[in-house]
Amino acid sequence: MNPGILTETLNHFLAVFGAGWSNLQPAINGLTGVLLSIEIVMIGLWWALGGGEQLVAVMKKILYLGVWMWIVRSFPALSNAFVQSLIHAGQIAGGGGGPSLFDPSKIIEYGLTTTAPLVEKISGIGITEIVNGLVLALTYIGIMLAYILIAWQIFYAVLEFNLLAAVVGIFLPFGFFEPTKFLAEKAIGAIVSSGVKLMVLAFIMSVIEPTLSTLAFSGDLNFTEIWSALLTVGAVAFLAWNAPGIAAGLLAGSPSLSAGAALQNAVVGGTGVALAGMGAYGLTKMAVEKVGAGVGAASQMIGSRFGSSGGDTPKSGGDSGAGGPSGSTGSPSGTSSPSSASATSDRGGSSEQKDEHQEKGKAPNWAKTALHAMHTPEEARPSGGSATPRL
Numbered sequence: 001m002n003p004g005i006l007t008e009t010l011n012h013f014l015a016v017f018g019a020g021w022s023n024l025q026p027a028i029n030g031l032t033g034v035l036l037s038i039e040i041v042m043i044g045l046w047w048a049l050g051g052g053e054q055l056v057a058v059m060k061k062i063l064y065l066g067v068w069m070w071i072v073r074s075f076p077a078l079s080n081a082f083v084q085s086l087i088h089a090g091q092i093a094g095g096g097g098g099p100s101l102f103d104p105s106k107i108i109e110y111g112l113t114t115t116a117p118l119v120e121k122i123s124g125i126g127i128t129e130i131v132n133g134l135v136l137a138l139t140y141i142g143i144m145l146a147y148i149l150i151a152w153q154i155f156y157a158v159l160e161f162n163l164l165a166a167v168v169g170i171f172l173p174f175g176f177f178e179p180t181k182f183l184a185e186k187a188i189g190a191i192v193s194s195g196v197k198l199m200v201l202a203f204i205m206s207v208i209e210p211t212l213s214t215l216a217f218s219g220d221l222n223f224t225e226i227w228s229a230l231l232t233v234g235a236v237a238f239l240a241w242n243a244p245g246i247a248a249g250l251l252a253g254s255p256s257l258s259a260g261a262a263l264q265n266a267v268v269g270g271t272g273v274a275l276a277g278m279g280a281y282g283l284t285k286m287a288v289e290k291v292g293a294g295v296g297a298a299s300q301m302i303g304s305r306f307g308s309s310g311g312d313t314p315k316s317g318g319d320s321g322a323g324g325p326s327g328s329t330g331s332p333s334g335t336s337s338p339s340s341a342s343a344t345s346d347r348g349g350s351s352e353q354k355d356e357h358q359e360k361g362k363a364p365n366w367a368k369t370a371l372h373a374m375h376t377p378e379e380a381r382p383s384g385g386s387a388t389p390r391l
Helices: 005-018 020-049 055-073 075-093 105-114 116-123 127-176 178-214 223-241 243-252 259-320 338-361 365-374
Strands: none
Touching: 005 020, 005 105, 005 127, 020 055, 020 127, 055 075, 055 127, 075 127, 075 178, 105 116, 105 127, 105 178, 105 223, 116 127, 127 178, 127 223, 127 243, 178 223, 178 243, 223 243
């Protein structure tokens, strides 16, 4: 494995994003000319209609346009200097150390160095210690995943700033015209937010760098030492992964870092897996019970029909051979024949069994909740319909 591949990829993206401003320069110049001309004409009309008495306000407006023109022309250098100063401030606050944010592969190197004894231990385990080998392998994956998450967070934070710096320049000319000034303010706000995030990350890396660089296993590995390392690296990874939330809380004036947030992030992944498994189990169970209910209902229907046809045979024979009065040929009017009674009882039993099968075929509440989470809501379907159509 080449641990420097992440830094090489980052440098490649930075080189590509650096050309974004140059590619947008013709469009930026065109917008600047149009919007600045409109604003100057509006200032002239306003000054003329005011009788030439608004000289101070006109001079303030002209100064503002000149300063904003300088910002638009020098925006790449200004934004880079602003963010570099924030990163330096974060490193100073953390003690002045820490790896560079533009070298995330350094974090991967720390992880490989820390887990080297663990890899040697795993490679020397025999077939009789397969359980210990599995536990050590899972621990190795967890520790390396924590280091990778820290490196990814740095990679994406630096990439986000350069991406914003490359594309937000198209919104800066809108600051010349008063009705469209809010677009330029959004662009400046995006750069400030990204810079604050990098400052928080620089501070975190300056604080945790001594821990990451000195974290190592002793010669005699034991599970207590392994789990302690996993707990330490996992806590540091969570702190780095929540740097955007910390930066947002800093800008909003409200804290956002807590153990509950860590538990929520851990539960989200487990909940998704659990819901998928419960939904699959519920669907299988419902399908089997519905098939059983259908087979039972069909057998009951066939049985009731055969029973009713067998009960009608003696009655038709009595009618054909009847020569006497009606009272002697059939059953009395006040009583019911045994065949009709048996058919009625068969139908009653069939309906009771159907109700019993329907009760058994009804899905439990947890299965309904899982199915509701997996299926698309009614209002999200273009043509409506049921999430579980009946065939």
